[in-house]
Amino acid sequence: MLPELGHFALILAMLLAALQGFFGIAGPALGKDRWAAAVTPAVAGQFVMIATAMACLIASFIGNDFSVLYVAENSNSALPLFYRVSALWGAHEGSLLLWIFLLSCWTVAVAIGVARLPRQFAARVLGVLGVVSLGFLLFTLATSNPFLRLDPAAPDGRDLNPLLQDPGLAVHPPILYTGYVGFAVAFAFACAAMLEGRLDQAWARWTRPWTTSAWAFLTVGISLGSWWSYYELGWGGYWFWDPVENASFMPWLVGTALIHSLAVTDKRGLFKSWTLLLAILAFSLSLLGTFLVRSGVLQSVHSFAADPRRGIFILAFLIVMIGGSLTLYAWRAPKLKSQAGFEFGARESFLLFNNILLVIACGTVFAGEMAPMISDALGLGALSVGTPYFNPTFALSMLPLLALLAVGVHANWKRGKLGDHTRVMVITLVVAAVLAIGMIYGIYSHGKILSPVGATLGLWIILTSLVDPIDRWRRKLTLSRAVLGMAVAHIGLGLLVVSLTAVESFTEERDVAMAIGDRASLGGFDFQFRGVSPAEGANYDGQRGTVVVSRAGQQLAVMYPAKRNYWVAKTDTTEAAIEMHGGSNVFVALGEDLGAGKWSLRFQIRPLVNFVWLGAGIMALGGALAASDRRYRTAKQVAAQTAPAAAPGGATPVGAGAE
């Protein structure tokens, strides 16, 4: 009964999404004010219906209802309760339902947030979100219904993909999707502005907190995925330029460009058409990512569902959404000319370069992502693009970006005078270089060509980002969350760069065949293999190795790398043992049983690898801080009262209609 109820709720949600889209867009266009009034109830109703559908599917999972095909294929009665819930997004159909649910959550939040904005504009924003939701609901109901029955019911389920039976991966998709879907909000604001034919600084201020929040979620989502692949997949790496990783990374790069471009539009009323284009692009790449992962045109470990029929549907949806919004852009953007100018060396010019470099970086990832597909489509044979392409091309656009960032944070708006800050920039650069060289040659006593460059740039960014907040604090000036958030995010980036440099330069790795009692050493650590014993869990059995780690004769830890065989899904997984010692990650993975009491073992020493994720986390924290600035909340009242009010942090309140 519950699955049918869920299915029915989903159909009602689709009808409500159609109403929301129609009234939201047609109402303001035809001047029918009362149509627009129907939009908010449609949003609320749609949310209730989608939440009902989610609850029904979760109930089927918890109750082990194997008469539901999706439950039978992705769950098992031996599965712990936590994973029976997270199994909901273990495959294609449920992932889509999650996508739709999160979009609905964002839409409700937006509906509350835009309530105080001009009515026509608010209706248009919600209308565009309604169209997005309609497309995904249609897609789900037509090609990927999670509520299909299995008759006769299966006696037990096939089990969740064992790789996904991990706390890190259980929470990774919802957070990643929250970021993906969040760019729909920026997209809706952009479309609404184009439909209105008007874009002012107030528009940018309304859009900024939404975009920054989505970006922060995406940042956390991507780093969780990276963390998971490091310690669960047991491949001993944190980023593989896998097509599915790239699919989430491209919207992140453009989203990063967008939050910077929005800052310029907000503060100076410039870059208007460019900001619109980036908003469209960020969401388009999110949709494209969904297409690439779900249509099966990509061959990847991640794309667990492949169906050409789905691909054609998503392609049609892409053509309607992206094609439609870009047509709107070609028609309306030329009218949104920016009036003001800026000098070379002003903050605007640095942010322009930031945008160009981030878009180039995204372009190189995109080219690497699409090349195999294009080559295949043109019949040029199989082409594989991997790290040897991505690493250097990506670094080529990122290194100048980092240097520009360190200088650019000191630049003023409009005026190109950087001279006042020369002293501070030189001092921070020298300190950073000394620290970097000290770290590389003092601690690790060797390095690659780019190691000093990367370490210096990372440290320079950290130091240079500290200058402004410390200065304000010493002069007892207010420090707004927007400014603080920016500094925190940049410090996170600096930390990320330093740790990436260390990991890439100083990682040591060794594969050894060992019998019980054998010793091996690597990077100053000694490892003794003590044998393998059986280890059993709720729905798997496996082997657990014991390895004693010591340094300079002193025992540091006993590590237990394991292998598991999930007996329902017939899949083996590797559970690497990872420990942190003196800033380095000691990684031990249990390989194959070589017979005669010997096992293959993989040892890795990775310095600072935890700081990669810590850095990304700090970046996301910075985003969250900036998005929560009072300026974005009080500004609405300011705009409504049209009275100049003292905004915190020295930010100037900008009236609407600055065109």
Next chain:
Amino acid sequence: MARFLIPLGVFVALAIVLGVAIKHSPDKENIASPLIGKPTPQFALPDLSEPSKTITTNDLKGHWYVLNVWGTWCVTCRAEHPMLLEAARQGIVPIIGLNWRDDDDEARAWLNKLGNPYALVIVDREGRTAIDLGIYKAPESFLVNPQGVIVYKQVGEITPEVWQKEFVARIKGTTAGKS
């Protein structure tokens, strides 16, 4: 003005590429098995109904047969089962079951309850033969000719259309050609 059309132009080009890519997308379900045109891998596996008896590749030679990989844990196998019963009823070709990583008692109970389409069921509890056959997901079915050479592999469920087009047509096609 024209420069604002550039993004749209780029997107149209991309949409065309994606459209072509979908048409050409390697259908994962039907990746040609490297075994097609090759002899069936050698195996010696126990008979499910009489575990003391061992069946080898050579015992099956001399006539057409379908080798169907299944397990009681496999949901799609259950969906496929009625089609196999129908195919067995037609009596065109014997279906040999390869019971993959399963429990003997459960497998027998399954066949008793749902009906047995198999002329013979061999048991691959360790999954060694399945590895030789390149199985990564059940059900999978192989069509083997009288010379013991694999001529077709079906990954996933055999539907009535697949049965007619890929299995029956191949068997009838060759026998008709000879007569």
